[in-house]
């Protein structure tokens with residue numbers, strides 16, 4: 001059987017980016033700005049990297065454990081889908097704000113987790129930085145801007161940026177581990193301008209990021225969308241609650257799961273360009289659709305497997321070649337009494353010099369309630385990444401031995417859940433500008449084509465939502 005569909009927009013991929021595009025089109029339809037759309041997903045559920053498993057009283061996040069809300073548009077979307085923090089929702093909604101203790105973060109040095117200093121006095125006392133390293137840090141406001149791009153020396157890496165502004169100690173003991181935690185990346189190969197644009201802008205706009213951070217902290221800056229203070233959230237049933245809630249608010253029949261896209265072709269009728277798609281639906285029926293706009297929100301490493309015109313695939317070569325290392329997330333449950341460390345924080349990141357088989361460990365049950373049964377705790381261990389991709393294949397015993405060394409974990413795990421991501425996080429490397437240029441050129445050559453996802457405009461869940469909402473708005 002063949003079924004014909006028409007709508008204004010087709011969105012391929014129902015990860016958080018594609019869902020956010022759909023959400024903004026749905027909101028516009030409610031305002032009577034007619035925007036019909038189909039959201040076409042190959043998997044049997046929405047959410048992409050945002051998947052959660054609840055079992056035996058534990059909650060395992062397969063991908064992100066939390067979302068940092070620092071933009072009013074994200075907070076508004078959560079309100080719209082019934083997951084906001086507004087009191088009227090309190091009985092119904094699932095939203096969980098991270099516990100106060102989650103503000104504490106540990107860095108492992110010489111086999112010991114040390115709390116990151118949270119005050120100037122803490123900075124003076126911490127063993128994480130040498131005496132000279134602390135002095136060097138104090139010079140930051142006096143360091144000039146990077147002039148290398150104007151002088152033809154190209155992009156500055158995150159590592160060079162931190163070494164130049166704060167000194168090598170800060171890179172080894174704080175900034176490097178921080179890059180492992182966010183990008184699972186190599187600080188020497190990430191472009192500071194693209195991977196950490198807010199940090200780069202502080203230097204660019206205020207000459208010093210200590211001065212810039214202080215200006216923003218005390219109400220300066222001109223971003224009307226900024227939500228201050230920002231908050232870290234998750235949900236009772238896990239991060240998957242968010243994509244689920246967005247999907248539940250979409251118009252009937254707009255979401256199409258388990259679809260295999262068979263062809264994607266540009267069309268031109270009466271001088272109006274568009275896109276014709278055909279796919280096999282979950283029941284094995286052949287479907288076709290005609291659209292004015294086509295948003296592709298699948299992961300960048302899956303773009304080549306889409307039946308796109310050959311010219312599009314060629315134009316997108318810089319994107320499809322973007323590195324995205326493997327990362328494995330191993331969630332382990334333990335009896336509380338089997339761990340010596342107080343687990344009083346967000347988690348620990350590990351300095352590269354430690355040669356650890358882990359990138360870091362999140363103290364998941366210390367961050368949010370309902371992550372482990374009474375008397376038990378949940379740890380989420382991340383391994384792999386750009387520097388040691390092979391560690392993504394570490395077996396559980398390697399992880400258990402390391403947890404024993406660093407946290408004093410003795411008993412056997414009472415829960416295990418393992419997720420392997422073959423292409424976890426796209427790395428915004430030193431030649432990333434070529435990727436952005438290729439995306440822009442491809443879109444301008446193919447009217448109605450839009451490319452979105454965590455490979456463009458930020459990898460965090462919050463950035464993906466903002467970019468998706470903005471793209472949706474631009475289609476109106």
Ligand SMILES: Cc1cc2nc3c(=O)[nH]c(=O)nc-3n(C[C@H](O)[C@H](O)[C@H](O)COP(=O)(O)OP(=O)(O)OC[C@H]3O[C@@H](n4cnc5c(N)ncnc54)[C@H](O)[C@@H]3O)c2cc1C
Pocket residue numbers: 012013014015016017018040041042043046047048049050062063064065066067068259261297298299302305306327329421424425452453454455459460461462464
């Ligand atoms: C292990 C891990 C931990 C992370 N931790 C955090 C964190 O703590 N905080 C944070 O902010 N971010 C975190 N991130 C990053 C963040 O989760 C991702 O960047 C973001 O979720 C990506 O969303 P997306 O919609 O762009 O892509 P995806 O989530 O990859 O979604 C793409 C969708 O496209 C679908 N698709 C693929 N091929 C096709 C096709 N041919 N046709 C139709 N559909 C298709 C997929 O099934 C998927 O549903 C983490 C990521 C990982 C992997």
